[in-house]
Amino acid sequence: MVTHDAIRKSFAGVVKLTCRPTITGLEKVPSEGGFIVASNHLSFLDSVLIQATFPRPVSFFAKAEYFTQPGLRGKAMKIFFESVGSVPVERQKQSASVEALYELGDIARSGHGVGIYPEGTRSRDGRLYRGKNGVGWLALATGVPVVPVGLKGTQHLQAPDKNMIKPHHFEMHVGQPLHFDKLGEKHPLPVRREATSRIMDAIAELSGQERAAGYNAPPAGAEAG
DSSP, X not given: OOOHHHHHHHHHHHHHHHHOOEEEOGGGSOSSSOEEEEEOOOOTTHHXXXXXXXXXXXXXXXXXXXXXXXXXXXXXXXXXXXXXXXXXXXTTSTTHHHHHHHHHHHXXXXXXXXXXXXXXXXXXXXXXXXXXXXXXXXXXXXXXXXXXXXXXXXXXXXOTTOOOOOOOXXXXXXXXXXXXXXXXXXXXXXXXXXXXXXXXXXXXXXXOOOBXXXXXXXXXXOOOO
16 A cells, blocks of 8 residues: 555655755754744645655645545545645635644644745745744744745746646755744734744745735735645
8 A cells, every 4th residue: 555655755756856956954854843844935836845855744734625526536636635744724714724823733732743834825926925923823832943944936836826737946945943932822922923023034044035025915816825
């Protein structure tokens, strides 16, 4: 029987063969215990690229419909997303983002890796947008290290709102883990904002992106992610 780990490693091999990515800093990923991956977001494929290439599994949230489509294609999608560590979430629920943060916290506290995009949605213009405070809350609520990631060029693998994937060189740079005091789920907002700012500064240094002053939002009619 093919294991999830085998599928994840096979996908990583295909990515490395076809895209010839430049990947640095994987040795900085903690070898044990929970951790949070905080990355910039340029492409729909960012999550699976991180999940496939990291030395330890990283749980990102994915739309629940990826796990429930009918037929052989649906079954294959479900197996693939489960193999890379994706967790289904009902995005149409108004409370989904809050519930997702709590679930990510539970996963991290149990000793596993979780992933989050502080910008909230993909950058369509290549700039790095202001980080939302959920990542700061997660870091302070759990006390696990935050691993910043800077991606470059992943937007060329799949154009926004297109299904076709084209092999293209990209870069993934992993930074030194950031450590924060464990303050629990209830802590002052200024401390959370400070943690978020520190995380975004680390991502910006790795990605080399121009900083945008405001928050990002998906185009009208488009979904976040």
